[in-house]
Amino acid sequence: MIKTDVAIIGGGPAGLSAAIAAADMGAHVTLVDRNQELGGQLLKQTHMFFGSREEYASTRGFDIANILKEELKKRNVDVLLNTTVVGYYKDDGVWGMEHGEDKFVKLKAKKTVVATGAMERHLLFPNNDLPGIYGAGAVQTLMNQYGVVPGKRVLMVGAGNIGLIVSYQLLQAGVEVAAIIDAAPTIGGYLVHASKVRRQGVPIMTSYTVKKAYGNGVLEGATIVKVDNRFQPIPGTEMDMDIDTMCIAVGLNPLVELLWQAGCEMRYIPQLGGHVPVKDENYETTVEGIYVAGDAAEIEEATSAMVEGRIAGLNAAYTMGFDNGHYCDEREKAIKRLQDLRSGPVGVKISNGLLKLAEEAV
Amino acid sequence: MRIESHPILEFKRGNALKFIFDGQEMVGYEGETIAAALHANGVKILSHSLKEGRPRGFYCAIGNCSSCLMKVNGTPNVRVCTEPLKDGMVVETQHGKGVIK
Numbered sequence: 001m002i003k004t005d006v007a008i009i010g011g012g013p014a015g016l017s018a019a020i021a022a023a024d025m026g027a028h029v030t031l032v033d034r035n036q037e038l039g040g041q042l043l044k045q046t047h048m049f050f051g052s053r054e055e056y057a058s059t060r061g062f063d064i065a066n067i068l069k070e071e072l073k074k075r076n077v078d079v080l081l082n083t084t085v086v087g088y089y090k091d092d093g094v095w096g097m098e099h100g101e102d103k104f105v106k107l108k109a110k111k112t113v114v115a116t117g118a119m120e121r122h123l124l125f126p127n128n129d130l131p132g133i134y135g136a137g138a139v140q141t142l143m144n145q146y147g148v149v150p151g152k153r154v155l156m157v158g159a160g161n162i163g164l165i166v167s168y169q170l171l172q173a174g175v176e177v178a179a180i181i182d183a184a185p186t187i188g189g190y191l192v193h194a195s196k197v198r199r200q201g202v203p204i205m206t207s208y209t210v211k212k213a214y215g216n217g218v219l220e221g222a223t224i225v226k227v228d229n230r231f232q233p234i235p236g237t238e239m240d241m242d243i244d245t246m247c248i249a250v251g252l253n254p255l256v257e258l259l260w261q262a263g264c265e266m267r268y269i270p271q272l273g274g275h276v277p278v279k280d281e282n283y284e285t286t287v288e289g290i291y292v293a294g295d296a297a298e299i300e301e302a303t304s305a306m307v308e309g310r311i312a313g314l315n316a317a318y319t320m321g322f323d324n325g326h327y328c329d330e331r332e333k334a335i336k337r338l339q340d341l342r343s344g345p346v347g348v349k350i351s352n353g354l355l356k357l358a359e360e361a362v
Numbered sequence: 363m364r365i366e367s368h369p370i371l372e373f374k375r376g377n378a379l380k381f382i383f384d385g386q387e388m389v390g391y392e393g394e395t396i397a398a399a400l401h402a403n404g405v406k407i408l409s410h411s412l413k414e415g416r417p418r419g420f421y422c423a424i425g426n427c428s429s430c431l432m433k434v435n436g437t438p439n440v441r442v443c444t445e446p447l448k449d450g451m452v453v454e455t456q457h458g459k460g461v462i463k
């Protein structure tokens with residue numbers, strides 16, 4: 001059994017920041033990730049990030065991952081890759097992990113930060129399980145990390161930032177994007193991203209949804225249909241699309257299975273992406289010693305994920321008696337950063353969600 | 363299909379590796395996942411649903427959704443979307459739930 005002071009589950013921007021912060025306080029940190037490489041979502045982001053300069057905005061996502069990884073290397077942190085945390089033994093406070101595909105390892109930590117990120121949602125329509133229908137993030141991984149294109153002609157479902165950005169990246173990889181559709185009457189993502197794909201001739205069709213997909217064994221086409229302002233399909237507006245790939249970009253759900261299992265109190269808050277853990281200002285859940293940070297806490301951005309990771313990491317270490325003398329300053333600074341990040345118009349949804357979570361937690 | 367030129371990314375592919383998919387020899391590269399290598403070879407159908415036998419490909423590509431489980435070197439239920447490709451691997455379509463040895 002591996003023993004450590006602070007275990008961090010997930011090595012995306014939140015987990016990496018948590019590991020750095022806890023190690024700086026003086027704690028022994030073990031960082032676990034199921035991937036072959038640290039960086040989480042950042043690894044496949046080729047675009048310049050929005051957000052604030054302090055959290056590396058205007059830097060390409062994969063470069064931010066490299067900056068954080070370099071910082072981590074300067075500290076004495078144990079890293080376990082290709083290791084999936086699969087369960088929690090509540091009575092002993094032990095995490096069960098699968099290393100590779102057939103080795104079981106146990107990890108006992110005094111404190112844990114869960115930074116497992118999120119998973120793409122799916123949509124309901126006939127034949128939505130045909131091979132060729134993928135999460136937009138999955139296509140990004142295939143394309144940007146492994147250099148393999150998903151197909152020849154793509155229908156993007158979802159005109160939020162992820163749908164727009166991945167469409168642009170498909171074009172960069174030489175793949176045709178037939179259209180971007182969204183059931184909402186307006187484009188959800190930033191206008192800069194929408195203009196970039198429009199300039200390349202990709203139509204963005206709002207108030208459209210998928211009626212059905214078809215194909216013999218693999219995806220060969222889809223029928224889309226216009227919806228009214230109550231999201232009901234309007235008969236006679238169906239259109240057939242000749243495509244071999246469909247990307248679903250309709251939002252993410254926090255990956256919170258481990259938190260459920262540990263007995264953390266959860267609430268359903270749509271603005272935060274679904275079921276999320278109740279947490280305090282230090283990002284500690286209702287189970288003492290288990291912290292949460294990043295998309296697992298609520299679907300937001302890499303910038304806030306990093307700050308949340310810092311807060312969780314600082315507190316996990318501090319509550320065990322570790323302090324390099326800067327705990328109070330660092331904590332206060334980070335909490336202030338988060339407030340600033342959420343103060344603009346983009347932060348309204350998250351702020352409302354967090355308010356609702358706080359209300360429902362009592 | 364593999365991307366050969368890209369405006370931002372440069373793909374430093376590792377050594378070419380040979381592997382077998384359902385009896386057929388294929389080539390992939392060191393550093394990529396089994397699913398990426400299969401896709402590059404035109405294989406999109408990775409598994410079948412248990413009850414109806416409907417074909418399934420990968421969906422999440424982060425080891426979460428379990429729609430890409432295959433038999434690798436005799437071990438069933440391997441998530442090929444995250445498992446690295448190795449030289450000489452034998453990858454097979456899995457039928458049913460798989461049996462733990």
Ligand SMILES: Cc1cc2nc3c(=O)[nH]c(=O)nc-3n(C[C@H](O)[C@H](O)[C@H](O)COP(=O)(O)OP(=O)(O)OC[C@H]3O[C@@H](n4cnc5c(N)ncnc54)[C@H](O)[C@@H]3O)c2cc1C
Nearest residue numbers: 010012013014034040041050085116117294295301302303
């Ligand atoms: C297309 C796209 C564009 C985006 N653009 C921007 C942008 O411009 N600016 C911005 O700020 N944000 C952007 N984001 C959002 C940003 O990427 C995420 O908010 C951020 O990555 C969340 O960080 P995280 O550390 O919480 O999770 P992730 O980055 O998802 O990392 C989670 C990590 O946990 C690991 N993990 C999960 N479960 C387990 C387990 N059981 N055991 C072990 N390891 C596990 C995973 O392998 C992964 O490495 C974008 C996202 C996407 C998809």
